[in-house]
Amino acid sequence: MLLRNWVCAFLMNDDKYLLMKRNPNRSFSPNYWSGIGGKIEPLEINDPLRACYREIEEETCISKDQIESINLLYIITRNRGKEIYQSYIYFGDTKVSETASNVGDSTLTEEGLLYWIPTEELLQLEFTVTYKVMIEHYLARDMNDRDIYLGAVGTEAERLNINWTRLANIDI
Secondary structure: OEEEEEEEEEEEEOOEEEEEEEOOOOOOOOOOEEOEEEEOOHHHOOOHHHHHHHHHHHHHOOOHHHEEEEEEEEEEEEEEOOEEEEEEEEEEEEOOOOOOOEEOOEEEOOOEEEEEEEHHHHHHOOEOHHHHHHHHHHHHOOOOOOOEEEEEEEEEOOEEEEEEEEEOOOOO
16 A cells, blocks of 8 residues: 655635646646645655645745745545545645746646636636535635644545544644
8 A cells, every 4th residue: 555645735815726727648637626736755754834835836936935824724535546645735825926937817837727716716617526525615614714624535325525524723
């Protein structure tokens, strides 16, 4: 059994989220929408926030000092055959409104196109099922809630299901 660790960030600016529409040639989630992120490198295994900042800068050129706040809000675990995927999902704020090499309303990267998407349009986008369920949960929660939610992904009657456990009063 292999363990795959991932980070993902959803950065907000003026009620818009910076999202990526993944290139169709990507092996992982082609053509789907996602936050900014990727694999945790071996030296970052005990520090997912460090990996998150690295991924944000690599994919958007937004540096750590340009991020006003960032909070780990979700840890999602999913068994995918002979691999367990564990994702650390952060939500943060930035005053940056453009990213490097803008192309019209989007920014082209090796991974895909970056767009600033208004909050009210998030649920209209095609995310992976896991991210769709997480975003639905996120939009339904109190926006002042900074507790971390653990999600264990399973299936019920062929439908993806995430059981959420709230970790309250964690000092991080």
